[in-house]
Amino acid sequence: MSEKIKVLIAKPGLDGHDRGAKVVARAFRDAGFEVIYTGLRQTPEQIVNAAIEEDVDAIGVSILSGAHNHCFSEIMNLLKHNSIDDIMVFGGGIIPEDDVAYLKSIGVAEVFGPGTPTDDTVKFVKANVRKGNE
Amino acid sequence: MNLEKMKESFNKWKSDYNKKKDASKLRQKKFMSVSSYEPEPLYTPLDLEGFDYFEKLGIPGDYPFTRGVHNTLYREKLWTMRQFAGFGTAKQSNERYKYLLKNGQTGLSVAFHLPTLMGLDSDNPLSRGEIGKDGVAIDTLADMETLFDGIPLDRVSTSMTINAPAAILLAMYIAVAKKQGVAPEKLSGTIQNDILKEYIAQKTFIFPPEPSIKLIVDTIEYCSKHLPAWNTISISGYHIREAGATALQELAFTLIDGRTYVEAAIARGLDVNEFAPRLSFFFNSHNDFFEEVAKFRAARRIWAKLMKEKFGASSQRAQLMRFHTQTAGCSLTANQIENNIVRVTIQALAAVMGGTQSLHTNSMDEALALPTEKAVRIALRTQQIIANESGAANVIDPLGGSYYVEKLTDEMEKGVMDYFDRIDRMGGVLSAIDKGFFQSEISDAAFRYQREIEKNERIVVGVNSYCDGNNEKGGGEILKIDEKIEREQVASLTQLKKKRDNDKVKSSLERLKNDAKSGANVMYALIDCVEAYASLGEMCDVFREVYGVYEEPPMF
């Protein structure tokens, strides 16, 4: 049996705008990834817990509600708290440039803005996760 | 007309056309609408063979209302230019409303923050970071009193964008009016109150579909007795389209949602001629001009037929479809944002040519952030230019009789009927939601659209072509969460929960629980609860306990 790259696609925030998260999830699936989709309104604690239980290689966070700084720093803190350094975190959504710089400084691997071709996201994850490099 | 001659010349034209097509002389392999519909290159009288004017179109203001719901349309009264906005605390919004009223506006439009839409109080941990963000925070009647302080509710019309907890917000509105000494029958306004599109697309649901529909019928029943001028529901395709649906899907899913509500109200024993005039609709308008116009025209015709033929509505008011339109937020690009003004213009023009009753035009910078004041003004000016300079408002249904538009209107109708059949075979809307049918149809369409752009089968200016200028900066300020608003809102709620009569809260919530369990109309108990200052979250908790909560089936 083959070893697959596993990605968790998470959608925090109270809003229900999951179009982007779902399109990306499908693109990963079609590229042969195994995608864990957690559904709407997940807290950072739930996202990190799911990432641990499912032993994923990457967490993709889709966020449109404007709470990205709060949300990503919680996720990064929780990962650190659990001594996890082999799960890549990336994000997508409407995130202003200043904030992108901040998010990268706390360890978010990449942030994909609106209009990013899904192939680019898939390629990036493939090239940068632990398994892809082995 | 001589059809034989027409056929002859059409066939000749077609064979010339096909020669060029086969020789790859055409600009593109495929010509398709925003919804991936592939129109013919030419429409002629042959496409409308046997077209019966009165059956298909009728006179404006008459059944089947294809050409419009008024006999004068925009010559008597232009559409309402209604711009939706919401922000901050109840006090901030109140000040804004007073300013707008002083400047001649008579209609208010309330946007609630996400915790309110989800039936959560501001002190709920899930509300953290969301308070007062893209709408006003309402936890109890006290917030609602502040929101409408000094605003006589018998003199304004209020539109509230609220769905799952709509009955509760309506109860609060009625209670505020009572305190002002305004009788319920004097109240006019709208609650969105359309839960089905939440399961299908927007996802701000709380309870499962059956009890949610029961709550809607409760409000319809209550209003038909006590608030005769209130619009009880705004059946919405807007959000379905924004989630990635095609024009046809938007239309079909919205209409079948509407049908479901009518069936539920009739099952309650309500008179269709009495409640149906209070139903209204809300559509999206996207870039493909003709497709949108055909969609609006078909919408009126299908609804009128449905109401008359299926439900036996005999009054014209119960047969005709009134609708609000908003231009497509999902069509805006983050690059070269000024181009969005052009997109919004085309979309707004389609809505007007489609005979909309009211219109919201999006601001060019909304793909990036909250709109700047200037962008909002340009959006409004767009409507005013269409109304006063384009000539589009001079003639009723100016595209009526166009071979293409009539053919497309017919095809929309046929497509809707096909969807109705498929959904009915699945056991109706609720069972189709259970099976994830709508969700996967929309998800497929959204994915297909995205792939078409990525493979350059579809050109979107500033996205995959004509990208010079993409690096220019644009847009307004980015929304920052003001943590002060959050602290203040939570503090005032905590204080209110201490000082209210908590025995009264408890007993009113107990009554609500009993009524919810027994199946009685809960509006009366809700008014009791809100008057005792029970919070939105507390009332929703009662419903959560009795009705359960909904989680969507995973569909991709």
Added chain:
Amino acid sequence: MSFDASLVGRFLKGDKRACARIISIIEDRRRGYEEYMEALQPHVGSAYIVGITGPPGVGKSTLINRLAAEYLHAGCSTGVIAVDPSSPFTGGAVLGDRIRIGEIALDPKFYFRSLSSRGSLGGLSEAAVDVIRVMDAFKKEIILVETVGTGQNEVDVMRACDTTVVVTMPGTGDDIQAQKAGILEIGNIFVINKADRDGCERTLRELQSMLMMNPLNDKYETPIILAKSNIGEGIAEIKAAVDKHRIYLETSGWFSVNRAERNARAFKNIMNLKIIDEINRRLSRAENYEEIESQVKNGALSPHRASVQLMEYIEKKILHHSAE
């Protein structure tokens, strides 16, 4: 990757991450996964395994999460394994079963794992059975295993469970008819979920009449439970029915018989897969293998004739060779 004893050490101390990693190793059949299974073997055997199956849309996930909450509430350490079909063309999958985990997600006594079928034939049930064993060794007292439908894979997974709950809902009856053969065989408890929907009575009658075709058992009567899992109705009854079935299995002796059979079956399945793998591996080294394959492809040789030729090869070169 070589066997990591410290990973097993952390696992035995209850470290969730270690458990997650070992499940991946076993699920992926990474080289040396057997050593992990071996290391966990002494700790396997105390969990009670409940399989839950039924067609899509009947509310299984909600029911399972309610049931898990019920067990957690009773103080039981609980695991859930959700087996999800994979996309057959690319081998990718979107696993969405976590969507319905409610408040219990962060309960330290709870563990939820999604499992995809990965488009491979025969591999799903073996992997699922092994993942059940890992969770068992991880000291989960109750393991709920969710599958969709009643295909062979799913039936195989259900055979690895002590009690099987079949969930259906009121409707046209098509669903029940379609899975009739499969469910009669494997269901120990039947649940009609969404029991407030129209047609519940009819579905109940249909189920009852189908169960009457089962051979008579005076020690155990298969219960049918009406539930509304979204508001928690019927969940306590399902738990009670599972307890009852467990007592029946234990007092009648079937419990140990089933488990012995299950172990034997697991062994046989693993052996079968390994034998096939090994023979194929050696076969592909046969000097004329590629030629035979291409002759079959272009039609010069019939598949049957080719198989006879290769069986001769196996007989002479592989089996005899090994025997010497």
